[in-house]
Amino acid sequence: MRIKDFLPRGLMGRSVLIVLIPILLLQIITVYVFFDRHWNRITSRLSYAVAGEIAVIAQATEDDDNPKNLERLIGYTAQNLDLLISYQPQETLAAQADPVQANNLWDALVANLLKSKLEGALRRPFRLHVDLENKWVHVGVQLQEGVLSVSFPQSRLYSSSGYIFLLWMFGISLVLVILAMIFMRNQIRPILRLAVAAERFGKGRDVPTFRPQGAREVRQAAQAFIDMQRRIKRQVEQRTAMLAGVSHDLRTPLTRLKLQLAMMPAGQDVDLMKGDIAEMERMIAGYLDFVRGEGDEIPVAMNIGEIMSSVVESARRQGLIVNYEGAGAETVLMLRPLAMERALGNILGNAAKYAKAAQVALFVNDGRLHIQVDDDGPGIPPDAYDDVFRPFFRLDPSRNPETGGVGLGLPIAADIIHSHGGSISLSASPLGGLRVLVRLPL
Numbered sequence: 001m002r003i004k005d006f007l008p009r010g011l012m013g014r015s016v017l018i019v020l021i022p023i024l025l026l027q028i029i030t031v032y033v034f035f036d037r038h039w040n041r042i043t044s045r046l047s048y049a050v051a052g053e054i055a056v057i058a059q060a061t062e063d064d065d066n067p068k069n070l071e072r073l074i075g076y077t078a079q080n081l082d083l084l085i086s087y088q089p090q091e092t093l094a095a096q097a098d099p100v101q102a103n104n105l106w107d108a109l110v111a112n113l114l115k116s117k118l119e120g121a122l123r124r125p126f127r128l129h130v131d132l133e134n135k136w137v138h139v140g141v142q143l144q145e146g147v148l149s150v151s152f153p154q155s156r157l158y159s160s161s162g163y164i165f166l167l168w169m170f171g172i173s174l175v176l177v178i179l180a181m182i183f184m185r186n187q188i189r190p191i192l193r194l195a196v197a198a199e200r201f202g203k204g205r206d207v208p209t210f211r212p213q214g215a216r217e218v219r220q221a222a223q224a225f226i227d228m229q230r231r232i233k234r235q236v237e238q239r240t241a242m243l244a245g246v247s248h249d250l251r252t253p254l255t256r257l258k259l260q261l262a263m264m265p266a267g268q269d270v271d272l273m274k275g276d277i278a279e280m281e282r283m284i285a286g287y288l289d290f291v292r293g294e295g296d297e298i299p300v301a302m303n304i305g306e307i308m309s310s311v312v313e314s315a316r317r318q319g320l321i322v323n324y325e326g327a328g329a330e331t332v333l334m335l336r337p338l339a340m341e342r343a344l345g346n347i348l349g350n351a352a353k354y355a356k357a358a359q360v361a362l363f364v365n366d367g368r369l370h371i372q373v374d375d376d377g378p379g380i381p382p383d384a385y386d387d388v389f390r391p392f393f394r395l396d397p398s399r400n401p402e403t404g405g406v407g408l409g410l411p412i413a414a415d416i417i418h419s420h421g422g423s424i425s426l427s428a429s430p431l432g433g434l435r436v437l438v439r440l441p442l
């Protein structure tokens, strides 16, 4: 358990936190200082004043409680002090004082403050009742010959601007956070777009509409990405064109050699040389075939099951017994269909060539599409797993035309799968032969 685990992972969450934490800290400090210094003091002074006024009235009532004087007193206090008073001679205060009830911390604080101030000022038994609903306070004071009741609005005890101040503070920070979120969203969008573009490019798809946007640093990264993408494309194109040219040009001297051989007297040597030339021609044809198919095909959204069934079908025609389990056949991927068909065709073609039966499974796992081909052939020794991906590498070095093949099948398949952002790996199959596992991003 580290702090990191609790922090938001996204840029948005993090930046909101960066805005929020200082604001919250500031507010906590402000509220503390405000409450302690300002609000407490004001409330305590107000309570002190009210308690003093009540004490004066109580004293004046006790000094002279004839009705005329009382009437005058009632008039004065109602007019000038905002206090309503009444006097019940010969009454006594109920023995038990009401407990001070409050429905929130604020009211409780106010009531307790007033109680302590009244205790200090009156020095007589009294009863305090806070009418929470109507926000009125009633105080009954026991005098020598009766009970004095004083009522006044709660607002006499504290300044309501305290509430408003706090409300303002929280309101403003809420607005700040919302504003920050809106602005951050606009800052994050170009980064997200860059991430999506890079991911698409990694899967071999084109990103023609991508443009640098947003803050300078993000634009810089986007521009670097665009340049890199262009460079990679150009490099691939150049190399492909060059190799295609070389292969093509090799055909002319090969044709001349073939002609010269045809004019030589027949013999064992000549036959061997003819065989070699035939193989070279096949290699070149295979390579040119590969180069021609690449590059210009456009990725489309495709049902992988369609490609797979046609590949399986053609492997069956080549005599392979195929058990096909297409659990993930409905998966739609962005693919270059001809290229993908060729890649999978090469893999199943190998099984058809080197084995008798194969088990093909198509499933989605871990957010990737898995294509697993098991066969019961002789397999490949583990130390040759890397070699078979090299062009023209074959386990059977005799270059026996019977088994056909020039050794381009797996390299071409790997190339196509990598250009779709996928991976291909070999291992031993439980069927006794080779297991080829292809994984493609969804």
Ligand SMILES: Nc1ncnc2c1ncn2[C@@H]1O[C@H](COP(=O)(O)OP(=O)(O)OP(=O)(O)O)[C@@H](O)[C@H]1O
Binding pocket: 286, 346, 350, 351, 353, 354, 355, 375, 377, 378, 379, 380, 388, 393, 394, 395, 396, 404, 405, 406, 407, 408, 409, 410, 411, 433, 434
């Ligand atoms: N399923 C398999 N079982 C046993 N060996 C295999 C299998 N697949 C490939 N190999 C070995 O790996 C080598 C390279 O395979 P790859 O498909 O690249 O070439 P190829 O099949 O010989 O020729 P191509 O596919 O170009 O016609 C093969 O020559 C073969 O020795």
Ligand SMILES: [Mg+2]
Binding pocket: 346, 349, 350, 405, 408, 409, 410
């Ligand atoms: Mg092959």
